[in-house]
Amino acid sequence: MxxxxxxxxxxxxxxxxxxxxxxxxxxxxxxxxxxxxxxxxxxxxxxxxxxxxxxxxxxxxxxxxxxxxxxxxxxxxxxxxxxxxxxxxxxxxxxPVKDIVPPVARAPLPRRLLIAVGLPVVAFVGYELYQYVLSPIGHHH
Known part of the structure; x- marks a missing residue:
């Protein structure tokens, strides 16, 4: 150069x-x-x-x-x-260690996502089973 x-x-x-x-x-x-x-x-x-x-x-x-x-x-x-x-x-x-506030434990995202999606699905399936099993016999779809 x-x-x-x-x-x-x-x-x-x-x-x-x-x-x-x-x-x-x-x-x-x-x-x-x-x-x-x-x-x-x-x-x-x-x-x-x-x-x-x-x-x-x-x-x-x-x-x-x-x-x-x-x-x-x-x-x-x-x-x-x-x-x-x-x-x-x-x-x-x-x-000092005594002054440190431990963080609040939160569920990792995949578990929270499963709960958020899974609970409505379980409720829907449960309701459909309830309607099918416990409804009077002549009223099935």
Missing amino acids: HDGFESRESWPFECLRCLYVWEEDYVVRHLTDEHGNEAEIWLTSGMPVQPPWSGTSCPACGAFHLTSFPAGYLARHPELTAAPDPVPLAQVPVV
């Missing part, structure tokens, strides 16, 4: 898991070799990284399910970045 230039890009992101909004700055090296093949090298703090659309994770919760905004979007919408920077996990206060 012999021919190239650098550009600076800021990419605003939002985590679709915890809704944290932040912006990352990149230096992009655009290179062309003697055959005309082009390549880009993305850098953050001087270190090579994956491009923003591949491999970026949320600094608050670590999720990879993100969305990005157009360049300059956060500068026009400062209310989106009003949240403070996330607290590093090493500084998160430890909650």
